[in-house]
Amino acid sequence: EADIYQTPRYLVIGTGKKITLECSQTMGHDKMYWYQQDPGMELHLIHYSYGVNSTEKGDLSSESTVSRIRTEHFPLTLESARPSHTSQYLCASSEVGARDTEAFFGQGTRLTVV
Amino acid sequence: GQQVMQIPQYQHVQEGEDFTTYCNSSTTLSNIQWYKQRPGGHPVFLIQLVKSGEVKKQKRLTFQFGEAKKNSSLHITATQTTDVGTYFCAGRRGFGNEKLTFGTGTRLTIIP
Numbered sequence: 714e715a716d717i718y719q720t721p722r723y724l725v726i727g728t729g730k731k732i733t734l735e736c737s738q739t740m741g742h743d744k745m746y747w748y749q750q751d752p753g754m755e756l757h758l759i760h761y762s763y764g765v766n767s768t769e770k771g772d773l774s775s776e777s778t779v780s781r782i783r784t785e786h787f788p789l790t791l792e793s794a795r796p797s798h799t800s801q802y803l804c805a806s807s808e809v810g811a812r813d814t815e816a817f818f819g820q821g822t823r824l825t826v827v
Numbered sequence: 828g829q830q831v832m833q834i835p836q837y838q839h840v841q842e843g844e845d846f847t848t849y850c851n852s853s854t855t856l857s858n859i860q861w862y863k864q865r866p867g868g869h870p871v872f873l874i875q876l877v878k879s880g881e882v883k884k885q886k887r888l889t890f891q892f893g894e895a896k897k898n899s900s901l902h903i904t905a906t907q908t909t910d911v912g913t914y915f916c917a918g919r920r921g922f923g924n925e926k927l928t929f930g931t932g933t934r935l936t937i938i939p
Contacts, residue, residue, distance in 0.1 A: 746927065756870070756915065756929040772928065803869055807927070815860060815872035816917070816927055 716740050719804050719819035726794055726826055734789045734822045736804030745787040748803040749773060756803065762787060794826045831918055831930040839936045846906050848933035850899040850916035857919050859892055859899045865912045908937050
């Protein structure tokens with residue numbers, strides 16, 4: 714079982730609230746990712762990081778922001794949640810190397826903004 | 828930007844029938860990975876293909892990487908109810924710091 718954890722698993726929050734979704738991994742992976750996925754749909758990359766102090770925007774524009782101050786921690790923040798942000802957010806990590814390795818996913822955070 | 832499409836989007840098969848999903852990239856890939864996501868779960872890595880024309884097997888699953896390294900396929904022989912889920916391909920244009928882009932996915936439903 715992969716050592717990557719997301720909290721909370723489920724979150725229901727009111728419009729306009731600030732939220733932070735936590736993601737931590739204990740595998741020492743340099744690469745970390747955030748994907749947004751609506752139920753039964755494709756995964757959209759919204760943020761990724763190659764290591765500490767490195768963050769990049771993904772393919773899908775997102776109003777969220779991320780930070781990577783420590784290797785093991787890659788939190789995602791929404792300053793002002795809206796109903797359009799309702800979705801599942803999946804965090805993943807992988808090693809960096811000449812030959813890419815698999816991405817390990819967390820259990821996900823299912824966010825509902827009311 | 829890089830686009831990775833999969834067909835079909837949905838597939839319903841009778842238990843015991845075969846199933847195939849196809850993955851097509853708009854750009855040449857350095858490698859292709861396949862993941863399975865069970866309903867309500869998170870994607871789990873199945874396999875990685877690196878070489879042009881590579882074929883790998885895992886029991887009833889056969890994975891193929893195209894000669895041009897722009898397409899791939901996953902074939903399941905004699906499907907079982909445990910095969911239910913969404914199958915995603917994922918690729919990178921280069922090794923190292925290239926981001927991992929997932930395909931659009933194929934959702935497989937098994938009719939008992």
